[in-house]
Amino acid sequence: MFHIKLVVEPKYIIVKGGTDVVLPCSLSTKENVESKVFDWRKVAQKDDGLKEVFMYEKGFHYNNGRPGQSEEFKGRVSHFEDELKHGNASIIIRNKKEADSEVYTCHFPRLHQMVHLKLFVVAPEPDINIIDATDDGVLLQFEVRGAASKPRVEWQDRDGNKLPAEDPQVSERGDGYHITLQTTVTKTGCCRCVVTQEETNRRTHAEIYVAIIGRAVIKVQGGADVVLPCSLSTKENIEFKLFDWKKVAQKDDGLKEVFLYDSGIHYNNGRGGQSEQFKG
Incomplete structure (x- = not known):
């Protein structure tokens, strides 16, 4: 006779708020659990006992008439009905909230087996x-x-x-x-x-x-000269680097080549390709 154990992997789960998460729990023997009892609970953050997350008993559970589920989990938790015959007692909790972060237990009372896992729900990154x-x-x-x-x-x-x-x-x-x-x-x-x-x-x-260098918007009068500022924040030598100034065209005719520099070769010493309006 095989010794039955509950399998939880991983035991620490980190998810972003607003997403769904699977809390894993299954029998090591993978035997059918359709006629068994298992109960998922959340360890409360305060001294008010365990929170009822999902209880299954021979096909009877919180989503088909069983009472007793904690209010915060109503309508958010389901199991994998097609996987019960393979020993899978995992559940899925939808739209995870920060308040869901805590220790959860999966308990098979008639097998005298219980496992714990820790769930961390983090805020989405900005x-x-x-x-x-x-x-x-x-x-x-x-x-x-x-x-x-x-x-x-x-x-x-x-x-x-x-x-x-x-x-x-x-x-x-x-x-x-x-x-x-x-x-x-x-x-x-x-x-x-x-x-x-x-x-x-x-x-x-x-x-x-x-990096703010001079003004972000430069206003000049027609006919005057203007400097368009651009530099590396590290101020490292760029004599042997490549940089390219372009003008965004006002019509659908692509970018205009203003000034291209490549290791000392540029539009003023022989390089071709500069747009006509900027030559000289």
């Missing part, structure tokens, strides 16, 4: 974009999509100082909260957007380096 460059600086925006609960968001500099920003734009959609926050940067440096889940104090962040 996405940073440069929206515009003006005389006032560079306008940055970050967006958080699908946060399971409404987070606190802010812009910071590299030292953690809060940067001035407009009020965040918040909308609640089917996959969670969507938040955007903008700031205007006027100095060269690293900017960090920080997302904090209030209920768990977990943080995620993303960074962008902004």
Whole structure:
């Protein structure tokens, strides 16, 4: 006779909020569990006992009439009915929330077997974009999509100082909260957007380096000369590098070649290909 064990692999699961997750549990013998009893519970964060996640007993469970499921899991949990005959008692929890982070137990009471696994739900990473460059600086925006609960968001500099920003734009959609926050940067440096889940104090962040050299927008009068600034932040030697200035065409006729430099060879000393309007 085989000794039956419960198998949980992996025992630590990390997922982003708003996504679905499978909590694995199966019998080592892979024998049919359609006529058995298994019970999934969540260890409560406070002293209020275990939370009922999903209970199955010979085909009777929380999704077909059984009462007793904890309110926070109603309509979010299901099992793999076709896999029961192979000993699979795993469940899937949809639209994971920060509050779902905790230890879970899978219990087969009549087999006197119980296993534990730890679930970590992290906030989705923010996405940073440069929206515009003006005389006032560079306008940055970050967006958080699908946060399971409404987070606190802010812009910071590299030292953690809060940067001035407009009020965040918040909308609640089917996959969670969507938040955007903008700031205007006027100095060269690293900017960090920080997302904090209030209920768990977990943080995620993303960074962008902004180099502001002179004005982002240059205004001159016709007939005057103008310098278009561009340099490496490291100030390293570029005599033997390649760089190419182009003008975005006003019509659908491609980019205009302004100035191409390649290890000392350029449009003013023999290189061909410069657009007519910029020759000389």
